[in-house]
Amino acid sequence: MTRRDSQGSPTDPANTEDSVQRSGTAPARYQGDYVAWTGGCLFIGSGGGAVAPHSHYAIQLVIGAPSGLQVQSGHRGPSIACHGALVPSRAVHSIDVSSCDWSAVLFIEPETQEGRALSARMGGQVEFLSEEMLAGVVPALEQAWRLTRTAEAVQGAAQALVSSLSRTIPHVPSDxxxxxxxxxxxxxxxxxxxxxxxxxxxxxxxxxxxxxxxxxxGMPLRTYQLWRRLLKAWEILMRGDNLASAAHAAGFADSAHLSRTCRTMFGLAPSAMQMKGPLSERMRAPSS
CATH class of the missing domain: 1.10.10 (Arc Repressor Mutant, subunit A)
Incomplete structure (x- = not known):
């Protein structure tokens, strides 16, 4: 049975008993980076295990590389081996990245142009993606993350991936x-x-x-402001600050408020991820 916090949200997936029971041993702690843009964001890293069934507001695109990803639709659906999956907003699902060398989880605001196109594509159902469907764009994302090691390069590769699946061109406000x-x-x-x-x-x-x-x-003002605040909180965490400092600086009442908001939007709390990816390490490196 999935444990839930006082708000009815799943407990941190990196620390749940579900993760241990599915893999047989406690998974390595998820370590990686966070990159965001207007209407979307990306968690990319290595480690982690099985996430108990949950749902969240944002559309999710998950990739497991080079293989090993398992995705389950619903509370009791079969676990499907795939290279990637698209998950509709509010759809119950679970993922297991314990056999992946690295994984990326993208979240797309449903009201953006890309979000609306992806929603129409999925028709309310989880879509499992083959290696052929992701050819080219996934290696580009890995190169941007591991070798180029800049948030701008990772953002560009992530948005190219979303565009290839939504068949849309990223829209930049011009008014x-x-x-x-x-x-x-x-x-x-x-x-x-x-x-x-x-x-x-x-x-x-x-x-x-x-x-x-x-x-x-592509989104109401209130949602836009929430995305901006979450972006600021995660950027502060990438610098090595603690959760309380990030919550205060980003305008949340406290760390619990920030964690609840992250669970609602993304299905995970900041404590589920250690900011120790190449982008975070570069951000913390002393200037020469």
């Missing part, structure tokens, strides 16, 4: 009013602003601004 609003939001240092306040900054009515912002970014 000067939305760009001004985004710049204003970035200056708030983790504080969440009301739609009316942001609309006033760019001299639009709340209703008009809501429409323009969703059209340009």
């Amino acid at each position: 000067p009013r939305v760009l001004a609003a985004i710049e204003h939001l970035r200056a708030q240092d983790g504080n969440t602003l009301a739609l009316e306040d942001v609309a006033a900054v760019v001299h639009l009515s709340p209703s008009r601004f809501r429409h323009v912002f969703v059209e340009e970014t």
Whole structure:
């Protein structure tokens, strides 16, 4: 039986008894990096084991390389060996990466252009991806992570992977009013602003601004601000700061609030992952 916390969310997958029971031994702690962009993010690393059945808000794309990934749809469905899988928003599923050399888990905001296209492609069902479907883009992602070792390279490779599956071209906001609003939001240092306040900054009515912002970014203002706060929290964790410091700096009430939000969006808490990938190590390296 899946253990749950006081909020009804699954406990940290890296530490659950489910992981030990499925693999027979405790898996190596998951270690890696986090990269985010508007409407999406990526966890990439090695180690980890089986994650108990759970669901979350974001669409999930999981890759296990070079092989060994197991994905289960539903609470009692069969565990399917695959190279990758697309999981719809709110769909119950579990994954096991214990036999993978490395794995990547991408989360896509369902209301973005890419998210809507992927939702239409899946039709509410988990889609299992073959090696042929991922040829080319997965090696490029690994090279960006292991060799190039920059967040920009990893982000580009991850977005190319999402684009290849969604058959969309990444959209970058270009409306000067939305760009001004985004710049204003970035200056708030983790504080969440009301739609009316942001609309006033760019001299639009709340209703008009809501429409323009969703059209340009693919998500409501509230969701966009949450993505930005989560991005800031994980970037702070990659620098080596503790969970409490990251939560405070990103505008969360405390570390428990940050953990609950991460579980809701991604199905895992920050404590399930050690930030010890090549991007994190490079970020922490002293300047020459």
